[in-house]
Amino acid sequence: MKELHITAENLKKSFKIPLLKEGLRGSFENLFRREHEIINALIDVNFKISEGEIVSYIGPNGAGKSTTIKILTGIIMPDSGDLNILGKNFNRNRNGILKQIGVMFGNRSRLFWNLPVKESYGFLKNLYEIDDTSYKSNLEFLSSALDIENLIGKQVRTLSLGQRIRCELAAILLHSPKIVFLDEPTVGLDSWAKWKIREELKRINKEFKTTVLITSHDTNDIDVAGRIILLDKGRKIFDGDKKVFTEKFGSSDYSVRVEFETNAEIKEELFKTIVSRINSFENSVLKFSVGQSDPLFKFLKDIDYIKPIKDLHIDRESLDDVIRKIYAGT
Ligand SMILES: Nc1ncnc2c1ncn2[C@@H]1O[C@H](COP(=O)(O)OP(=O)(O)OP(=O)(O)O)[C@@H](O)[C@H]1O
Numbered sequence: 001m002k003e004l005h006i007t008a009e010n011l012k013k014s015f016k017i018p019l020l021k022e023g024l025r026g027s028f029e030n031l032f033r034r035e036h037e038i039i040n041a042l043i044d045v046n047f048k049i050s051e052g053e054i055v056s057y058i059g060p061n062g063a064g065k066s067t068t069i070k071i072l073t074g075i076i077m078p079d080s081g082d083l084n085i086l087g088k089n090f091n092r093n094r095n096g097i098l099k100q101i102g103v104m105f106g107n108r109s110r111l112f113w114n115l116p117v118k119e120s121y122g123f124l125k126n127l128y129e130i131d132d133t134s135y136k137s138n139l140e141f142l143s144s145a146l147d148i149e150n151l152i153g154k155q156v157r158t159l160s161l162g163q164r165i166r167c168e169l170a171a172i173l174l175h176s177p178k179i180v181f182l183d184e185p186t187v188g189l190d191s192w193a194k195w196k197i198r199e200e201l202k203r204i205n206k207e208f209k210t211t212v213l214i215t216s217h218d219t220n221d222i223d224v225a226g227r228i229i230l231l232d233k234g235r236k237i238f239d240g241d242k243k244v245f246t247e248k249f250g251s252s253d254y255s256v257r258v259e260f261e262t263n264a265e266i267k268e269e270l271f272k273t274i275v276s277r278i279n280s281f282e283n284s285v286l287k288f289s290v291g292q293s294d295p296l297f298k299f300l301k302d303i304d305y306i307k308p309i310k311d312l313h314i315d316r317e318s319l320d321d322v323i324r325k326i327y328a329g330t
C-alpha cells in the first residue's frame, strides 16, 4: 500500500475584489462606498494523491489551478478545509514539510540571473543543507536526465527559455523533494521542447519516486500523467485515470504535424515503416493521424532518430470540448 502524500479536504478559497467606479464622480463615490465582488476560486475541492503519482491538474484559465498550488505550498491560506502533506497536518508542520517539497511557477525563476547556473545550485545546497555526497550524486543524475551538463557553467541570462526551464527543474529537485508542484512549467515552449521535458520528468519520477502535481490548461500536456484532475470554475469535475479520461473525452485520433529543417534529408519510405497512415508530406511538413490505442510515443521516439526536427505538434481534443462533454453528461 502506497503512502498518501497529499490529502486535501474541502478546500475553499475566495477573493474579495473592489469594484471601482470610473470617472470623477465614481472616484468620489469609491472613497465612501466601495462595492466588492467575491470570486470563488476554489469550492470544496477534495483529492488524495499517493507517493510517486504524476497527476495532471488541468483546467481553463481562472479555474483555480494556481490558487491550489499556492495553498499546497503555503503561499496563501485556504478560507477553510484540511490539508495533510506527507502524512502531517500542513498548518502545524509547515516548516518541516516545506523542506521536503519543491515548487516551480512557470514564469518565476529560482536562479540568479547574472550568475552561472551552478552558483544558484551552490546557494540551494546551503539553503537546504544538502550533504556533499547527495548533492554530487543528485547533480550528476539531474544533469544527465535534463541534458544540462553543458549549461550549468553558463550565465542564466544567456540561456534560451527551454534551457532555463531545464535548469530550473534541476534547481527544485536538488534537495530530493518528496513532492514537486509545477505550475505551467512549459508555458511558452514549442511542442517539441514541451514533449522532451515531459519525458525527462517521467524519468526523474521513475528514479526518485517523486510525487508530481503539474498544472496545465492544455489537454496536450496530460501525457506525462497517470491521473487527471480537471477543475472548472473552482470545482473539481473529473478525477481519475488518464486512460479513462482519454477514452471518455478524447477524440479517437491525435493529429501529428512534424516540420523538418528544410535542408534535412528525409526519405518518405522511411516514414512509411514508422507511420502507416501519412496524411500528407509536403514542403518538409509531415502530417499523420494516430489512433488513441496506438503507442504514440513509440512513433515519436523513432522520429527523434531522424532529426533534425524544426517543430512538432500533437493535438488532442481541446479542453473546452472536453468540459462541454462532461457537462452534457456524455
Ligand atoms: N490574489 C487574487 N486576488 C483576486 N482574485 C484572484 C487572486 N488570485 C486568483 N484570483 C482569481 O481566482 C480565480 C482562480 O485563479 P487562478 O490563478 O487559481 O486560476 P488558474 O486556473 O491558475 O488560471 P490560469 O490558467 O489563467 O493560470 C480567477 O478568477 C482569478 O481571477
Ligand SMILES: [Mg+2]
Residues within 6 Å of the ligand: 065, 066, 067, 183
Ligand atoms: Mg495559473
